[in-house]
Amino acid sequence: MPAPRCWSDRVAGALLALVTARRHRETFWGDLVEASALCLPNAAERARSRWRLRQVMRSAPSMMLNRMETEVTMRTRIVMVVALAIGAFLAYVDSRPTWDDTGVEVLALVVCSGILAAIAPRRPWLIALAVGGLMPLQSIVMRHSFAPLVAIGFALVGAYIGAGIVRAVRSLTRAGHPG
Amino acid sequence: MAKNDLLGVFEQLVLLALVQLDDQGYGVSVCRAVEERTGRKVTLGAVYATLDRLERKGYVRSRVGEPTAERGGRAKRLFRVEAAGLKSLRHSLETVERMRAGMALGRLRPEGA
Numbered sequence: 001m002p003a004p005r006c007w008s009d010r011v012a013g014a015l016l017a018l019v020t021a022r023r024h025r026e027t028f029w030g031d032l033v034e035a036s037a038l039c040l041p042n043a044a045e046r047a048r049s050r051w052r053l054r055q056v057m058r059s060a061p062s063m064m065l066n067r068m069e070t071e072v073t074m075r076t077r078i079v080m081v082v083a084l085a086i087g088a089f090l091a092y093v094d095s096r097p098t099w100d101d102t103g104v105e106v107l108a109l110v111v112c113s114g115i116l117a118a119i120a121p122r123r124p125w126l127i128a129l130a131v132g133g134l135m136p137l138q139s140i141v142m143r144h145s146f147a148p149l150v151a152i153g154f155a156l157v158g159a160y161i162g163a164g165i166v167r168a169v170r171s172l173t174r175a176g177h178p179g
Numbered sequence: 180m181a182k183n184d185l186l187g188v189f190e191q192l193v194l195l196a197l198v199q200l201d202d203q204g205y206g207v208s209v210c211r212a213v214e215e216r217t218g219r220k221v222t223l224g225a226v227y228a229t230l231d232r233l234e235r236k237g238y239v240r241s242r243v244g245e246p247t248a249e250r251g252g253r254a255k256r257l258f259r260v261e262a263a264g265l266k267s268l269r270h271s272l273e274t275v276e277r278m279r280a281g282m283a284l285g286r287l288r289p290e291g292a
Contacts, residue, residue, distance in 0.1 A: 024227055027243065030253025031206035031223055037249060038207070059224020066228035070235070 006046055008053040015056050019064040021071055028063075032056070079120040083130035086112050090151075091134040095142065105135075106154050113155040114162030121166045124159035131155045186271040192217065193229045194260060194268045197239065202259035205244075206230075209258075230258055238264030 005013075013029070020028055032055055036048040043051075090108060093099055113131045117124040132155025136148040186194065196212035197204040204212070210226045213219070233239045244255040260268075 020227075021231065024231070024256070026253050027256040028206065028223065028227060030246075030250035030255065031210075033251040033253065034249055035207045035210070035223065038211075055223060059222045059227070062222065062224040062228040066224075066231050070231060 006049045008046075008049045012049075012053040012056040015053075015060060016063075019060045019067060021063075021067045024063075073120075076120045076122065079116050079127065080130055083112075083116050083127050084134070086116075087131045087134040090131070091138045094135050094148065095138055105151070109151055109154040110158035110161075113158035117159035117162035118166045121163035124163040125156065128152060128155035128159040131159075185274065186267055189225065189229055190233060191268060191271055193226060193233065194238065194264055197258055197260050198265075198268075203257060204259075205255040205257050233264065234258075236263075236267075237261060238267055 012032075016025060016029065032052045035055070036051050040048050040051055086108075090105060090112075094105060109132050113124075113128050116131065117127045120127065129152065132151040132153075135151045136146070139145045139148040192213050193209055196209045196216075199212055200208055206223050206226055209230070210221050210223055213221050213226070230239060230241070234241055239258045239260055241256050241258050244257050246252050246254045
């Protein structure tokens with residue numbers, strides 16, 4: 001039966017899953033366990049666990065950059081730049097005092113996120129954040145209003161629909177052409 | 180040798196550590212070797228990122244070893260230096276040596292020393 005893990009190990013594990021390339025997750029955690037035992041030979045498991053969390057936090061920037069270098073394709077990078085540009089444009093339009101057509105904004109959020117997530121369907125949530133995140137951000141900073149946070153929700157819906165359609169089409173195509 | 184084949188300082192340190200560890204180096208051992216020899220604090224993340232980059236360049240090759248109890252049942256990823264890595268390391272060290280040769284290093288000493 002595995003030993004119960006403390007909260008700092010859980011946090012470290014979650015952060016590690018976010019920033020570390022898939023191929024290194026197991027070995028990196030093993031290295032952390034070994035290094036914590038070497039650096040704190042007489043310490044309790046809780047202290048070692050906190051040491052591991054600090055190490056993961058210190059390592060996060062370089063691990064994240066490495067993951068982007070190895071796992072994020074050029075297509076995803078271009079899609080992310082386009083998503084951020086669309087997000088910035090929508091945030092600008094939303095900030096204009098003369099603009100009052102929420103329906104058009106919602107449609108733009110859903111459609112743009114959907115199309116971009118269909119082009120790069122691996123991380124729909126990231127595209128949704130890029131398209132729909134800037135609008136609530138500027139609203140919170142400029143007007144102290146949290147209501148536009150719902151824009152992220154619409155962007156998420158669009159992105160997952162777009163990615164879902166592409167994945168379904170791909171699996172159907174594969175099923176139709178075995179081997 | 181092309182310009183991009185010159186190794187960065189940290190890449191050189193990691194490759195030298197792997198050579199020193201006789202191709203049995205992995206994250207923790209490389210980290211400790213660099214820390215002991217240079218006296219500089221190194222994060223495991225920086226070592227992993229560098230090893231990954233060197234592997235993409237074809238300078239090192241990795242394999243997954245056996246899981247062990249002291250690592251919580253996790254395996255090690257062991258790295259060995261390839262011939263291309265040794266060649267690039269030699270080239271980088273020779274380049275620094277050529278720059279240094281014949282140079283009066285007095286100006287590099289700390290003031291008052």
